[in-house]
Amino acid sequence: MTTRLNLDPALVREARALAAKAGQPIVAMAKTHTTVSVERAVLRLAGLQGADADGMPWVNRLVDAIRETTGLEYGVALPAWDALLTGGYDSLAALAAAAAHGKVAFRIPAGADAAAARAAASAALATGFARIDANRVQRQRMIEETSQPRMPWIYLIVATGDIYEDIPQAQAAAREGADVIAVIRSTGQSLLDYVPEGATREGFAGTYATQENFRLMRAALDETSRELGRYVRLTNYASGLCMPEIASLAGLERLDMMLNDCMYGIIFRDINPRRTFIDQRFSRQIHARAGIIINTGEDNYLTTADAVDAAHTVVVSQLMNEFFGKEAGLADGQLGLGHAFEISPDVPDSFLLELAHAQLVRELFPDAPLKYMPPTKHMTGNVFAGYLLDAFFNLCGMMTDQSILLIGMMTEGIHTPFLSDRDLALENVRYVRDAAGRLGESFVPAPGGLIEQRAKLVLGESVALLRRISDEGLLTAIADGTFGITKRPADGGRGLEGVISRADGYFNPASEFLEDGERAPAGGLDPRTSPVEAGAAR
Amino acid sequence: MTGNIVRPYGDTTGDGRIQVSFTLPVPFGTPAEKARAEGAAMQLAGKMGLEPAMVVHGKGMGPDYTFFIVYGRVSHLVDLSQVTVTEREFPLLSSAEVNLRIRTGLGRKLVVVGACIGTDAHTVGIDAILNVKGHSGEKGLEYYREIRVVNLGSQVAVPDLVARSAAEGADAVLVSQVVTQRDAHISNAKEMSAAFREADPDSGRQRPLLVVGGPRFDPSIAAELGVDKIFGKGTTPGEVASYLAYALAPDPGGAAAEADQKVGASA
Numbered sequence: 034m035t036t037r038l039n040l041d042p043a044l045v046r047e048a049r050a051l052a053a054k055a056g057q058p059i060v061a062m063a064k065t066h067t068t069v070s071v072e073r074a075v076l077r078l079a080g081l082q083g084a085d086a087d088g089m090p091w092v093n094r095l096v097d098a099i100r101e102t103t104g105l106e107y108g109v110a111l112p113a114w115d116a117l118l119t120g121g122y123d124s125l126a127a128l129a130a131a132a133a134h135g136k137v138a139f140r141i142p143a144g145a146d147a148a149a150a151r152a153a154a155s156a157a158l159a160t161g162f163a164r165i166d167a168n169r170v171q172r173q174r175m176i177e178e179t180s181q182p183r184m185p186w187i188y189l190i191v192a193t194g195d196i197y198e199d200i201p202q203a204q205a206a207a208r209e210g211a212d213v214i215a216v217i218r219s220t221g222q223s224l225l226d227y228v229p230e231g232a233t234r235e236g237f238a239g240t241y242a243t244q245e246n247f248r249l250m251r252a253a254l255d256e257t258s259r260e261l262g263r264y265v266r267l268t269n270y271a272s273g274l275c276m277p278e279i280a281s282l283a284g285l286e287r288l289d290m291m292l293n294d295c296m297y298g299i300i301f302r303d304i305n306p307r308r309t310f311i312d313q314r315f316s317r318q319i320h321a322r323a324g325i326i327i328n329t330g331e332d333n334y335l336t337t338a339d340a341v342d343a344a345h346t347v348v349v350s351q352l353m354n355e356f357f358g359k360e361a362g363l364a365d366g367q368l369g370l371g372h373a374f375e376i377s378p379d380v381p382d383s384f385l386l387e388l389a390h391a392q393l394v395r396e397l398f399p400d401a402p403l404k405y406m407p408p409t410k411h412m413t414g415n416v417f418a419g420y421l422l423d424a425f426f427n428l429c430g431m432m433t434d435q436s437i438l439l440i441g442m443m444t445e446g447i448h449t450p451f452l453s454d455r456d457l458a459l460e461n462v463r464y465v466r467d468a469a470g471r472l473g474e475s476f477v478p479a480p481g482g483l484i485e486q487r488a489k490l491v492l493g494e495s496v497a498l499l500r501r502i503s504d505e506g507l508l509t510a511i512a513d514g515t516f517g518i519t520k521r522p523a524d525g526g527r528g529l530e531g532v533i534s535r536a537d538g539y540f541n542p543a544s545e546f547l548e549d550g551e552r553a554p555a556g557g558l559d560p561r562t563s564p565v566e567a568g569a570a571r
Numbered sequence: 572m573t574g575n576i577v578r579p580y581g582d583t584t585g586d587g588r589i590q591v592s593f594t595l596p597v598p599f600g601t602p603a604e605k606a607r608a609e610g611a612a613m614q615l616a617g618k619m620g621l622e623p624a625m626v627v628h629g630k631g632m633g634p635d636y637t638f639f640i641v642y643g644r645v646s647h648l649v650d651l652s653q654v655t656v657t658e659r660e661f662p663l664l665s666s667a668e669v670n671l672r673i674r675t676g677l678g679r680k681l682v683v684v685g686a687c688i689g690t691d692a693h694t695v696g697i698d699a700i701l702n703v704k705g706h707s708g709e710k711g712l713e714y715y716r717e718i719r720v721v722n723l724g725s726q727v728a729v730p731d732l733v734a735r736s737a738a739e740g741a742d743a744v745l746v747s748q749v750v751t752q753r754d755a756h757i758s759n760a761k762e763m764s765a766a767f768r769e770a771d772p773d774s775g776r777q778r779p780l781l782v783v784g785g786p787r788f789d790p791s792i793a794a795e796l797g798v799d800k801i802f803g804k805g806t807t808p809g810e811v812a813s814y815l816a817y818a819l820a821p822d823p824g825g826a827a828a829e830a831d832q833k834v835g836a837s838a
Binding site (some may be wrong): 219220221238302303414447 | 592593630632633636694695725726753755
């Protein structure tokens with residue numbers, strides 16, 4: 034795409050360099066620490082499923098038992114597979130059950146015992162990664178067998194709390210035109226330090242993310258994709274205290290997109306910043322391997338801060354998300370960077386400002402499948418005015434070539450959408466797409482005009498903020514309330530007790546499959562190419 | 572007719588015309604199905620008191636549902652003398668007036684602790700009231716010089732809220748509840764007020780003013796929830812600040828204010 038905003042390429046390069054400078058210390062921290070959730074993800078990738086009679090997953094039981102005995106400084110794998118080999122347990126589940134009763138004497142093995150434990154752990158994880166790789170191939174096959182939807186993909190949410198209610202709703206939404214189904218999680222799951230087990234029928238304002246719920250919904254959408262001749266993607270949330278585990282389950286069950294922001298949990302859920310950044314790196318390595326598109330959460334900043342005043346914080350966060358994402362192995366085509374249409378309609382030229390922001394993001398990230406979020410803050414209860422605002426959002430999305438449109442509901446803020454609300458919303462976006470879907474090719478803002486000036490101003494403010502962040506450090510900037518107003522100190526928030534400094538002999542068998550040079554999956558697909566390569570898109 | 576009796580106004584006084592939209596679980600495919608669906612919509616409109624009614628729009632949504640827009644005339648009369656509203660019992664003050672009243676009436680900063688309790692992670696409401704940014708053009712409580720705000724954020728456990736309120740010396744506790752599935756906002760508010768009633772009853776310290784807010788609360792059930800005040804949808808920070816000043820900072824100049832000082836016990 035050629036630039037329509039006449040952005041200064043040197044300034045854009047400087048912005049990326051500053052983001053890298055701000056992010057490097059965080060990456061270094063992530064590489065020298067682990068978390069309880071990263072270690073539990075290792076066990077999940079090795080196939081450990083199920084829970085005890087209280088519903089506490091075996092992965093939690095085993096990691097907790099090892100933490101209390103040998104500690105987790107060497108990772109869970111060395112003591113776990115050592116005990117498995119030397120203790121005569123026939124499975125990880127049997128080991129976990131015995132460990133939960135305090136019947137296992139864990140140790141950090143040395144010499145030949147350590148080598149044997151490492152080999153066994155790697156073999157176990159190879160099975161999990163083979164499944165993730167096979168899922169990636171299978172997604173590609175399904176797309177070839179059905180078809181790749183044209184962008185922008187239409188993204189709809191279901192959230193009943195009951196997976197068996199969600200399934201027919203999701204299938205109906207796909208038939209009505211949704212290209213992406215997101216199953217909203219139960220409120221509060223982000224602060225659970227375990228992933229619930231099995232199919233769930235009760236949730237608050239959403240449905241629990243569980244491996245079985247993932248499997249059920251993906252199977253249902255496969256059926257619907259075949260029926261419609263169009264691949265319908267499934268989305269969930271790799272966020273909160275169990276981010277690495279949920280990312281792993283997503284890879285194992287062929288989810289297609291995952292909400293996965295570098296700072297959202299810190300700012301909006303008060304999860305400890307260190308915990309978040311460590312968990313995030315592992316999660317993104319998994320997503321990279323699995324061919325999953327991440328969706329970042331910059332739209333949220335604009336729900337607490339003013340969408341004009343804080344526009345540059347969105348760009349700064351996107352650049353940070355890009356840096357962390359690429360460092361973890363994600364390709365451009367997997368970076369669903371987020372932003373939103375949240376400027377007050379009372380602001381003069383508000384639509385022009387929205388166009389400027391959206392086009393700026395498009396030009397900064399030309400190959401990213403941008404996720405554009407509809408108005409929520411200024412949806413007042415006047416559903417008629419809200420419908421108009423949603424149409425302008427859709428139009429802005431078409432004109433600036435956004436990739437994934439979350440469909441706005443005119444009843445936003447009033448109730449969970451009625452069937453008719455969703456139908457009207459889809460009618461709205463279909464009209465705009467059919468009427469103006471190719472307007473983007475003719476949208477050239479006047480040189481020196483308001484849109485170009487506004488975009489340049491926001492880029493300039495972004496670079497200024499990045500300079501400050503890269504000087505004082507990202508953790509300090511977050512503690513000072515730079516993003517989304519809230520102040521989050523580096524040692525505050527939930528989950529810090531689950532962060533562990535790695536010892537010299539730390540061993541994580543997943544790293545063999547995830548770190549640089551080891552990322553080429555068995556299926557022969559290059560993970561650095563876009564996951565939307567087949568017959569895409571823009 | 573007295574001025575107390577009104578009807579809906581379409582384009583002529585007294586025409587009684589209104590518009591409604593709804594969905595029925597009936598198919599809208601074949602001509603016969605369409606005729607039956609529109610008849611079903613007409614029947615519902617009639618039972619709702621629309622006579623005559625006109626189905627101006629019917630659209631099938633999937634194989635099993637139809638969306639309707641209906642215009643019609645209602646015969647019902649509205650008797651304005653029978654309308655009951657919860658009158659605002661406190662005056663709306665500017666931020667300068669709120670600061671002045673706290674300074675003169677309380678003689679120190681007014682301490683507000685805010686939180687979303689239970690599993691509710693939606694801080695948008697509490698943030699809109701507390702954050703400097705505020706909403707609807709009004710700055711939040713953090714902006715008021717004489718108010719000290721402690722925003723505990725989301726998913727705060729009730730015992731933590733009680734303990735933190737005591738530690739901060741809270742004059743008022745603001746709790747926001749957005750999630751309403753299975754009436755969670757009601758049960759959470761009751762749990763919260765009960766915890767404050769039960770907390771350390773012998774300390775001699777008066778419990779803080781308890782204020783809940785959220786889009787789905789009925790402002791008239793404060794007593795049922797055991798709280799002092801409920802704010803519903805559309806509440807602005809200025810209204811909350813005015814109420815806190817009225818309830819907690821006695822107006823030195825007004826005798827009427829005397830009765831208001833014990834608002835903590837009024838519910």
